[in-house]
Amino acid sequence: MNMKLSPDLLNGTTLASKKTRLAVTGVNLFYGDFQALRNITLEIPECAITAIIGPSGCGKSSFLRLFNRMNDLITGARVEGRVELDGIDIYDKSIDVVELRKRVGMVFQKPNPFPLSVFENVAYGPRRHGRHNRGELEDIVKKSLRQAALWDEVKDKLEQSALALSGGQQQRLCIARVLAVEPEVILMDEPCSALDPVATLKIEDLMRSLTENYTIVIVTHNMQQAARVSDMAAFLMMEEDRAGVLVEYGPTSDIFTNPKDKRTEDYITGRFG
Amino acid sequence: MRTVSVTSRQLSQQVAFVLLIISAAVVVLPVIFIILQIVISGGSAISWEFLTLAPSQAGKAGGIFPAIIGTFYLMLGTIIIALPVGVLAGIYLTEYAGNNWLTRLINLAIVNLAGVPSIVYGLFGLGVFVLAFHFGMSLLSASLTLACQALAMTITTSREAIIAVPREYREGSLAVGATRWQTIRHMVLPQSLPGIITGAVLAMSRAAGETAPILVVGAAFLLPRLPQSPLDQFMALPYHLYTVAAHVPGIPQSTMWGVALVLLVVVLSFNVLATVIRLCARQRRYSS
Numbered sequence: 164m165n166m167k168l169s170p171d172l173l174n175g176t177t178l179a180s181k182k183t184r185l186a187v188t189g190v191n192l193f194y195g196d197f198q199a200l201r202n203i204t205l206e207i208p209e210c211a212i213t214a215i216i217g218p219s220g221c222g223k224s225s226f227l228r229l230f231n232r233m234n235d236l237i238t239g240a241r242v243e244g245r246v247e248l249d250g251i252d253i254y255d256k257s258i259d260v261v262e263l264r265k266r267v268g269m270v271f272q273k274p275n276p277f278p279l280s281v282f283e284n285v286a287y288g289p290r291r292h293g294r295h296n297r298g299e300l301e302d303i304v305k306k307s308l309r310q311a312a313l314w315d316e317v318k319d320k321l322e323q324s325a326l327a328l329s330g331g332q333q334q335r336l337c338i339a340r341v342l343a344v345e346p347e348v349i350l351m352d353e354p355c356s357a358l359d360p361v362a363t364l365k366i367e368d369l370m371r372s373l374t375e376n377y378t379i380v381i382v383t384h385n386m387q388q389a390a391r392v393s394d395m396a397a398f399l400m401m402e403e404d405r406a407g408v409l410v411e412y413g414p415t416s417d418i419f420t421n422p423k424d425k426r427t428e429d430y431i432t433g434r435f436g
Numbered sequence: 437m438r439t440v441s442v443t444s445r446q447l448s449q450q451v452a453f454v455l456l457i458i459s460a461a462v463v464v465l466p467v468i469f470i471i472l473q474i475v476i477s478g479g480s481a482i483s484w485e486f487l488t489l490a491p492s493q494a495g496k497a498g499g500i501f502p503a504i505i506g507t508f509y510l511m512l513g514t515i516i517i518a519l520p521v522g523v524l525a526g527i528y529l530t531e532y533a534g535n536n537w538l539t540r541l542i543n544l545a546i547v548n549l550a551g552v553p554s555i556v557y558g559l560f561g562l563g564v565f566v567l568a569f570h571f572g573m574s575l576l577s578a579s580l581t582l583a584c585q586a587l588a589m590t591i592t593t594s595r596e597a598i599i600a601v602p603r604e605y606r607e608g609s610l611a612v613g614a615t616r617w618q619t620i621r622h623m624v625l626p627q628s629l630p631g632i633i634t635g636a637v638l639a640m641s642r643a644a645g646e647t648a649p650i651l652v653v654g655a656a657f658l659l660p661r662l663p664q665s666p667l668d669q670f671m672a673l674p675y676h677l678y679t680v681a682a683h684v685p686g687i688p689q690s691t692m693w694g695v696a697l698v699l700l701v702v703v704l705s706f707n708v709l710a711t712v713i714r715l716c717a718r719q720r721r722y723s724s
Contacts, residue, residue, distance in 0.1 A: 233610070236610070261613050261614070262613070268612065271604065271611075275602075275604035275607070276608075277605055287609070288612035288614070291609075291622065341611070344612050344613055
């Protein structure tokens with residue numbers, strides 16, 4: 164079972180001893196005839212932040228969307244290989260995609276709060292999963308907003324429209340919305356690209372605090388962000404046919420200070436991309 | 437030379453501006469004239485008796501109460517049938533249908549549905565609902581006939597309103613583990629409701645104004661009493677207007693215009709009602 168997490172486990176020094184939460188083995192992703200990802204294999208540890216970095220168009224978002232099967236929504240999308248959550252193949256026919264998405268939450272690039280009140284945004288997920296008791300919902304909303312470090316800012320405007328919040332608040336609300344359904348994994352697709360630096364730092368602090376209980380996979384364009392927040396980093400690049408491949412994967416400190424592949428080094432030192 | 441060219445440029449600018457404003461005014465003027473004409477000519481006919489009594493002496497005397505009520509019943513019957521089918525079809529076409537021959541066939545059918553002349557709908561209704569289904573000349577037959585005609589509009593407006601819901605909302609909903617149907621039911625439909633309502637009201641207004649189809653499937657001239665069941669015949673404003681104008685010699689001009697005025701008010705008040713509903717829905721969602 165889960166080993167108890169001690170503080171030094173959290174700062175990435177003993178990543179190797181962490182349990183694998185997500186495992187990708189020999190995955191190819193196709194959109195019709197177009198191959199978006201080729202032969203990707205990696206293991207993502209639990210209760211850590213894994214960053215997916217790489218130039219635009221290399222399939223980072225497509226890769227992220229493998230884990231909650233969001234690519235299913237695109238007609239013609241096809242996955243080969245295995246994607247496992249806790250050792251179970253999530254592309255197996257017996258998998259309930261709805262249940263999977265409950266366990267693997269997602270935060271999008273552009274903050275996408277629903278045009279509902281702050282309260283109803285957070286309560287949306289729990290309601291869909293059959294929680295209707297007002298008191299219970301209030302507890303969930305409060306807890307989720309606290310976890311998302313947003314409670315103090317919105318506690319007096321729970322009934323106001325979420326669209327009136329600032330961009331940074333909206334993104335933290337979207338994180339709270341995901342937390343409200345108690346996922347195990349949180350996928351973040353460039354969650355800060357639409358935010359100013361102050362809001363970005365707040366989200367990064369929040370991500371660090373969430374690693375205590377959640378496995379986070381983040382796609383980011385921002386090298387400094389990947390270096391600041393992540394424990395593990397995967398560098399993706401596209402080959403000549405535009406299919407994304409995994410160039411290098413390892414602890415973030417290794418990727419940034421001692422990359423093994425010349426292409427990784429060129430990318431992180433800003434020579435292309 | 438230079439000043440001349442500047443002046444001529446200014447002149448052509450002014451000419452263009454005047455042309456534009458005239459074109460815009462041309463859109464507004466007929467509406468104003470129609471409304472003025474009807475109000476001035478028909479206003480004198482409007483009285484409490486005109487609105488609440490049944491017609492007598494072939495429409496020359498009495499009122500048009502049964503025609504008003506008949507038109508309301510007709511609008512209601514049409515929308516009760518056309519709205520659910522339209523919304524469900526719109527959901528299917530946007531959320532479920534793949535890009536295949538069936539979808540293309542349905543889309544082709546919708547386009548053609550909108551292009552069929554209204555009297556053809558009447559004959560279709562006569563053949564199918566009145567005769568084949570034995571609904572007779574009745575409110576039910578007329579509602580079904582007008583609903584078929586309104587379908588093109590309710591499907592198209594529902595579909596457009598549903599498509600307009602941003603993809604981010606659907607993804608956000610699916611990403612917290614909502615099912616596809618829950619996403620439609622709790623996110624997509626509430627968001628597209630104002631658009632759907634607008635389409636429904638336009639369809640109702642059009643149903644209220646149709647004359648040709650109901651002529652052959654159930655509208656009656658001069659019924660002293662209101663329809664007691666959907667299988668009864670009924671009076672309707674446009675058909676009443678047509679008959680008194682075309683077949684009742686010596687009818688006072690003001691009576692005819694009065695019927696037209698009531699029809700116009702019915703249609704316009706429905707449009708206003710829809711706008712109010714839509715604005716309220718929008719306000720509830722974005723502010724509060």
